[in-house]
Amino acid sequence: MTSSLFLEQARAIVGEQRVLTDAHDTDIYQRDWRGRYKGSALAVILPASQSEVVAIVKLCNQFDFAIVPQGGNTGLVGGAVAKETSRPTILLNVSRLNRVIEIDTQNNSMTVEAGCILANVRTIAEENKRLFPMLLGSVGSCEIGGLVSTNAGGTGVLRWGNMRELVLGLEVVLADGTVWNGLRALRKDNTGYDLKQLFIGAEGTLGIITSVVLKLFPRVDNTATAMVALGGVSEAVDLLRMMQSTLGNRIEAFEIMSRSQIEIVLAHGNGLTAPMSMDSLWYVLIEIADSDKDWDASGQLEAVLGQAMEQELVSDAVIATDQGKANRIWDLRHHVSECNKKAGFTVSNDTSVPISKLPEFIDKVTARIAAEIPAATLCHVGHMGDGNIHEVVVLSRAAYPTPEACEDVAARVNLLVHEESVALNGSISAEHGIGKMHVERLVRFKPALDLQLMQGIKSVFDPKRLMNPGTIFVGA
Numbered sequence: 001m002t003s004s005l006f007l008e009q010a011r012a013i014v015g016e017q018r019v020l021t022d023a024h025d026t027d028i029y030q031r032d033w034r035g036r037y038k039g040s041a042l043a044v045i046l047p048a049s050q051s052e053v054v055a056i057v058k059l060c061n062q063f064d065f066a067i068v069p070q071g072g073n074t075g076l077v078g079g080a081v082a083k084e085t086s087r088p089t090i091l092l093n094v095s096r097l098n099r100v101i102e103i104d105t106q107n108n109s110m111t112v113e114a115g116c117i118l119a120n121v122r123t124i125a126e127e128n129k130r131l132f133p134m135l136l137g138s139v140g141s142c143e144i145g146g147l148v149s150t151n152a153g154g155t156g157v158l159r160w161g162n163m164r165e166l167v168l169g170l171e172v173v174l175a176d177g178t179v180w181n182g183l184r185a186l187r188k189d190n191t192g193y194d195l196k197q198l199f200i201g202a203e204g205t206l207g208i209i210t211s212v213v214l215k216l217f218p219r220v221d222n223t224a225t226a227m228v229a230l231g232g233v234s235e236a237v238d239l240l241r242m243m244q245s246t247l248g249n250r251i252e253a254f255e256i257m258s259r260s261q262i263e264i265v266l267a268h269g270n271g272l273t274a275p276m277s278m279d280s281l282w283y284v285l286i287e288i289a290d291s292d293k294d295w296d297a298s299g300q301l302e303a304v305l306g307q308a309m310e311q312e313l314v315s316d317a318v319i320a321t322d323q324g325k326a327n328r329i330w331d332l333r334h335h336v337s338e339c340n341k342k343a344g345f346t347v348s349n350d351t352s353v354p355i356s357k358l359p360e361f362i363d364k365v366t367a368r369i370a371a372e373i374p375a376a377t378l379c380h381v382g383h384m385g386d387g388n389i390h391e392v393v394v395l396s397r398a399a400y401p402t403p404e405a406c407e408d409v410a411a412r413v414n415l416l417v418h419e420e421s422v423a424l425n426g427s428i429s430a431e432h433g434i435g436k437m438h439v440e441r442l443v444r445f446k447p448a449l450d451l452q453l454m455q456g457i458k459s460v461f462d463p464k465r466l467m468n469p470g471t472i473f474v475g476a
């Protein structure tokens with residue numbers, strides 16, 4: 001009765017077609033990208049404006065219903081699906097808030113609604129002779145509000161920073177329906193606490209982001225891309241340092257992939273091919289870029305890689321001679337998640353350690369997986385320039401035929417990887433967030449005082465605990 005009254009009033013706000021309750025219509029929203037979580041929301045609601053979001057949030061307050069914000073639903077930790085709780089939950093998908101509000105090329109900023117897809121934002125920036133540098137494998141589906149809420153990383157963090165560094169302002173509908181207007185385009189503003197930073201990375205637990213002011217940059221069109229073979233991770237760390245001292249901040253991306261990972265991409269990537277022989281255990285994908293058209297990008301890359309070969313850091317390298325070849329190199333990296341999904345049951349981790357500790361971390365994880373997890377293929381892939389490595393274990397369907405067997409071993413793999421990263425002063429989640437996947441792990445590894453302060457912030461912004469129950473915090 002309460003639910004039907006709620007739905008009737010929600011339909012009056014957003015329209016009959018924008019309140020979905022039929023399983024056939026809601027399935028795509030209620031299931032996470034990896035297929036690990038199935039949500040239990042009463043309805044999926046699709047508002048088209050900030051005022052509709054406000055009205056729905058106020059309605060939820062009136063009925064004491066919980067709210068899970070959702071963007072492109074590409075998150076990898078189950079943050080955008082509704083957990084079963086004692087009270088009804090609605091999934092508030094903001095994809096229809098997809099207008100570009102303003103582009104200020106003199107201020108190098110762009111104001112967009114939260115439902116804008118990253119690929120579209122990048123294209124519009126480019127049409128205005130600017131760059132919005134965030135780039136990740138889900139570029140065609142993930143949305144700005146989701147990227148902000150997860151403080152997403154991607155392949156460009158080394159040069160441009162993660163989402164936290166790319167946001168100038170935010171507008172947020174708070175848990176009680178009040179609008180917090182922090183939609184400013186300032187690069188300097190020391191007027192007390194920087195409140196926007198609290199919402200960045202909050203995974204929808206403090207409010208619903210409706211608009212964002214993004215930082216733009218001059219385009220850096222003069223690029224060179226290479227794929228490099230090396231003997232080990234230590235050599236990759238040395239190569240990164242050598243390149244940084246020669247090229248400064250022109251290194252756009254520095255991504256590491258083990259051969260085992262590339263082999264999975266080649267097997268499941270629908271025609272993707274390797275541009276070089278696969279006889280090394282480790283590969284690094286590199287892009288350097290500058291806005292100066294006269295700068296010899298390929299020549300510079302060739303020179304530094306030649307020097308690295310003389311010092312026996314690099315055994316082989318291929319430099320892309322045109323954009324098509326560069327794209328083919330990057331396709332290997334950007335199809336990782338999709339191909340791993342096809343390869344079997346994958347357990348993926350998102351850890352970071354200080355870059356200097358990466359070789360030790362990888363050695364320890366490799367040894368423990370070999371000793372403790374039978375019939376597992378271990379792949380390493382990640383944003384090496386940020387110390388962020390994804391330790392991916394692919395379990396063969398023959399050895400682990402049931403979901404229960406997979407879940408059990410997944411828990412063992414995660415614990416082992418997290419233990420090794422924390423032992424080296426690392427993080428259990430470098431860029432994907434906590435979501436529903438790591439809530440218990442957070443309690444185990446985050447210092448008690450940190451958790452207490454986080455709970456305090458949650459109580460200020462969401463005293464009724466309506467926002468995204470079960471995400472970041474255990475329980476409702």
Ligand SMILES: Cc1cc2nc3c(=O)[nH]c(=O)nc-3n(C[C@H](O)[C@H](O)[C@H](O)COP(=O)(O)OP(=O)(O)OC[C@H]3O[C@@H](n4cnc5c(N)ncnc54)[C@H](O)[C@@H]3O)c2cc1C
Nearest residue numbers: 071072073074075079137143145146147149153154204209
């Ligand atoms: C192929 C692939 C590659 C990926 N590569 C990377 C990578 O390299 N780096 C990386 O960091 N991530 C990566 N991801 C993860 C994912 O794309 C990012 O986390 C992205 O930021 C999620 O955006 P989304 O719009 O899909 O958010 P969703 O999945 O819809 O939501 C993610 C979280 O944000 C919250 N949220 C969403 N919108 C809002 C809003 N408007 N207001 C408040 N809260 C909101 C949700 O409640 C949820 O907790 C990858 C995912 C895939 C599928």
